[in-house]
Amino acid sequence: MKKITLVYFSPTKTTETVLRDITQGLAQSLEISSSEITAVNFTRPEIRGTVLEPFDKDDIVLLGAPVYAGRLPADAADFFKKLTASGTPAILTVVYGNREYEDALLELKDVASACGFIPVAGAAFIGEHSFASTDIPVAMNRPDENDLKQAQDFGGNTGTLLKKTTDLKKLAVLEVPGNFPYREGMGTGAPDFIAVTDACTECGICATACPSNAIDADDGFATIAADCILCCACIKACPEQARLMKAGPIKDKARWLNETCSIPKPVQVFFAVEP
Numbered sequence: 500m501k502k503i504t505l506v507y508f509s510p511t512k513t514t515e516t517v518l519r520d521i522t523q524g525l526a527q528s529l530e531i532s533s534s535e536i537t538a539v540n541f542t543r544p545e546i547r548g549t550v551l552e553p554f555d556k557d558d559i560v561l562l563g564a565p566v567y568a569g570r571l572p573a574d575a576a577d578f579f580k581k582l583t584a585s586g587t588p589a590i591l592t593v594v595y596g597n598r599e600y601e602d603a604l605l606e607l608k609d610v611a612s613a614c615g616f617i618p619v620a621g622a623a624f625i626g627e628h629s630f631a632s633t634d635i636p637v638a639m640n641r642p643d644e645n646d647l648k649q650a651q652d653f654g655g656n657t658g659t660l661l662k663k664t665t666d667l668k669k670l671a672v673l674e675v676p677g678n679f680p681y682r683e684g685m686g687t688g689a690p691d692f693i694a695v696t697d698a699c700t701e702c703g704i705c706a707t708a709c710p711s712n713a714i715d716a717d718d719g720f721a722t723i724a725a726d727c728i729l730c731c732a733c734i735k736a737c738p739e740q741a742r743l744m745k746a747g748p749i750k751d752k753a754r755w756l757n758e759t760c761s762i763p764k765p766v767q768v769f770f771a772v773e774p
């Protein structure tokens with residue numbers, strides 16, 4: 500009996516949304532029931548301390564992460580590198596904010612292969628940009644209905660590929676865009692870019708949403724800039740809209756994205772094929 504496991508990092512939940520629809524299409528195609536599907540959401544730091552059991556040939560694993568500066572977020576790459584697998588088919592997904600995904604999908608493929616997975620399919624989906632807001636929109640409301648239909652189709656088509664492949668080792672290597680050496684990616688630390696307004700009710704939701712424990716409840720829920728990864732999960736999770744992006748380099752970047760990345764990009768999918 501095949502089991503499906505989703506393993507993902509998703510501060511603002513667009514990656515999670517895409518992976519769930521891919522899984523729906525895959526499970527339907529392979530007639531795998533929901534009781535055989537497990538999700539490992541390692542966005543919160545305490546989950547990243549756990550070590551998962553090795554995956555084997557009865558598993559199908561979906562690996563997913565957002566794109567940060569054309570790469571995988573460092574926390575995501577570090578967690579993926581700890582996975583172990585033996586001939587397990589992997590379905591790779593990156594979600595990006597309608598600028599570019601550059602080397603992120605290639606990096607995910609390389610990490611997965613080094614862990615012992617066999618990458619059978621890969622995809623780059625679009626998600627609302629982390630830096631976006633209603634005032635400065637970038638890829639708002641993506642993934643949209645059409646993206647999610649494509650996610651289901653991608654899952655279904657991957658299921659069809661797995662059904663007709665008797666020996667995964669005979670599949671041609673999955674080819675995805677990207678270059679090695681990878682581009683530089685993000686540095687550590689962040690500018691102090693979030694203001695907490697008087698609207699704050701001290702509910703703590705932002706701190707619970709933060710993947711980096713970078714919010715100090717004892718200091719008016721201020722951001723600890725040295726630990727912040729800029730994900731904006733806290734801003735989007737605040738029910739009072741009490742966390743605002745300050746004027747500065749991140750807001751300038753959001754404006755630049757708004758001006759230069761307004762044409763919606765298409766979903767891209769890739770499959771390993773039998774030679």
Ligand SMILES: Cc1cc2nc3c(=O)[nH]c(=O)nc-3n(C[C@H](O)[C@H](O)[C@H](O)COP(=O)(O)O)c2cc1C
Pocket residue numbers: 508509510511512513514515564565566567568569570594595596597598599600625626627628629630685728729730731
């Ligand atoms: C620090 C940072 C860097 C980002 N870099 C890129 C990028 O290089 N290209 C891009 O198109 N989107 C970029 N994004 C946007 C995210 O990839 C996008 O919003 C994604 O949907 C977020 O996924 P999540 O909802 O699962 O957190 C970046 C976001 C952050 C926070």
Ligand code: SF4
Pocket residue numbers: 695698699700701702703704705706720736737738739740741742
């Ligand atoms: S989520 Fe908003 S209201 Fe709640 S503690 Fe954080 S900043 Fe304050």
Ligand code: SF4
Pocket residue numbers: 510708709710711712713714722723726727728729730731732733734
């Ligand atoms: S404090 Fe920084 S790392 Fe934490 S949720 Fe907010 S933007 Fe993300």
